[in-house]
Amino acid sequence: MTKGLTRYCWLVRGPHVEKQLVDYLTNDLLILGIPKKLVQLIGVTMAGSKATVRVDNQYASMFPTTNGVRQGDALSPVLFDLVLEAILQKMNITGRHIGTKSTQILTYADDVAIMSRSKNALKDTLFNTEKEAKRRGHLVNENKTKYMQVARAVLNDEHLCCGKYKFEHVKEFAYLGSQMNQTNSISSEIQARNLSGNRCYYAYGKLMKSRPLNRSSKFKIYKSLIRPVMTYGCEAWTLTRRYEQQLRISERRILRRIFGPVQNEDGSWRIRMNYELNELIENPDVVRFIKSTRIAWLGHMMQMDDKRTPKKILEWKPTGTRIGGRPRKRWIVDIEEDMQIIGIKGWRKQCKERAEWKRITEKAKNYRGL
Numbered sequence: 442m443t444k445g446l447t448r449y450c451w452l453v454r455g456p457h458v459e460k461q462l463v464d465y466l467t468n469d470l471l472i473l474g475i476p477k478k479l480v481q482l483i484g485v486t487m488a489g490s491k492a493t494v495r496v497d498n499q500y501a502s503m504f505p506t507t508n509g510v511r512q513g514d515a516l517s518p519v520l521f522d523l524v525l526e527a528i529l530q531k532m533n534i535t536g537r538h539i540g541t542k543s544t545q546i547l548t549y550a551d552d553v554a555i556m557s558r559s560k561n562a563l564k565d566t567l568f569n570t571e572k573e574a575k576r577r578g579h580l581v582n583e584n585k586t587k588y589m590q591v592a593r594a595v596l597n598d599e600h601l602c603c604g605k606y607k608f609e610h611v612k613e614f615a616y617l618g619s620q621m622n623q624t625n626s627i628s629s630e631i632q633a634r635n636l637s638g639n640r641c642y643y644a645y646g647k648l649m650k651s652r653p654l655n656r657s658s659k660f661k662i663y664k665s666l667i668r669p670v671m672t673y674g675c676e677a678w679t680l681t682r683r684y685e686q687q688l689r690i691s692e693r694r695i696l697r698r699i700f701g702p703v704q705n706e707d708g709s710w711r712i713r714m715n716y717e718l719n720e721l722i723e724n725p726d727v728v729r730f731i732k733s734t735r736i737a738w739l740g741h742m743m744q745m746d747d748k749r750t751p752k753k754i755l756e757w758k759p760t761g762t763r764i765g766g767r768p769r770k771r772w773i774v775d776i777e778e779d780m781q782i783i784g785i786k787g788w789r790k791q792c793k794e795r796a797e798w799k800r801i802t803e804k805a806k807n808y809r810g811l
Contacts, residue, residue: 465577466520469527483516522550528573532566546570549617564603571604587611589623593764619674630674631684635691638671642695649699659699660722667695668727675731676738679772685728692727693718725806732779733806739776740798743789783808 463484470480490506510517529546544566545556555570557563571581588601588608601608613622613629620630642649645666649659671691678684696718702710703717719726725733745752755773780788783805792798805811 466524469524469577472530473523473527475523483520486514486516487511518550524577524579525551525553525574528570528577531573532569552617554616560601564601567603571606581606583608587614589614589621591623591625593624593766627678627684631678631687634671634673634675635687637673638667638691638695641667641670642698656700660696663695663699664724668692668730671727672731672734676735677772678731678735679770679775680728680731681770688727688731696722729806729808729811732776732811733802735772735776736779736805737798737802739773739788740792740795740802743792744795779805779811782810 467480467484470483471477487510490511491503492506492511493503494501510520525548529548532546543558543562546566547554547556553570555563555566557566574581583606586606586608588610589612590610598610598612600610613620615621620633622629642663645662648654648662671688693715697712700713700718700721702712704710713721739755742749742751742755747753747756777788780801783801785791785801785804788801791801
């Protein structure tokens with residue numbers, strides 16, 4: 442079945458002063474468990490609000506605000522998130538599992554992703570979501586909404602037409618800071634992370650080239666400011682030898698700039714060897730850091746409640762048969778291979794003990810064989 446993933450970006454219009462939209466907002470807040478007293482206070486703050494425009498230090502005449510909340514009001518993002526949550530609860534889609542349902546909606550602030558097994562199911566969900574949102578004064582931003590098919594072999598690159606909307610078909614796009622692509626490969630994500638790490642290094646170029654700042658301080662800047670940019674979202678990565686090599690090359694390029702070249706006995710200069718860099722840093726390289734972070738995230742998921750989405754996805758056993766060709770390495774299999782290398786057995790029992798799992802994470806971080 443074709444999987445569709447559509448990104449939503451909304452035009453925040455806020456609650457209108459018209460009675461119908463105010464009633465929708467009030468009902469949504471009450472359904473979500475907001476105390477009636479607070480709901481009434483919100484209505485009072487927005488009722489009868491007026492605004493003015495300042496031009497050359499002179500104010501124009503006052504006019505009533507008939508759309509949204511006061512400019513700069515802290516209620517705006519809060520009300521938006523609450524209304525969006527009410528819309529999803531109204532559709533009875535929140536909490537669904539893509540493994541057992543035809544549609545899954547994932548939300549974070551104003552970023553909404555609709556995942557569906559078929560194009561028709563995707564259109565139906567999008568239509569119902571837009572219908573409920575319009576009743577509350579929200580509109581879909583057609584220019585910022587993208588459509589992407591996720592499959593090894595994409596059949597076509599047609600745009601998605603849904604009612605009056607026509608959403609652009611893309612091969613990849615950025616969602617919550619990570620690169621998503623139609624083949625579900627992390628190669629583009631790792632390349633983007635390496636480029637971001639280089640840009641971050643050059644952003645702190647003056648500090649890295651400063652003579653009064655010693656190498657130890659520069660290395661701390663790398664660990665605290667640059668490496669987090671390079672490894673953003675690495676908890677979900679499945680690494681291959683090629684990806685590991687790319688990450689190590691990118692890190693060594695930065696480390697050689699920090700520690701500088703080595704002078705030979707004859708007075709010539711050369712770049713530092715890989716083993717020399719490893720001796721200097723005395724810390725886990727970027728690959729071991731990623732692998733230890735993945736192990737820590739695995740333990741965190743295993744300690745979650747069974748109703749949490751990450752735990753459901755981790756324990757999910759897909760049905761059906763795999764397509765022809767070499768199967769891709771699964772995330773959990775990659776981590777289990779790492780734990781076999783460092784000599785960890787029975788990890789499902791050990792992950793329940795936080796102190797023991799922390800010890801395993803630290804062992805992986807400093808294990809030279811990874």
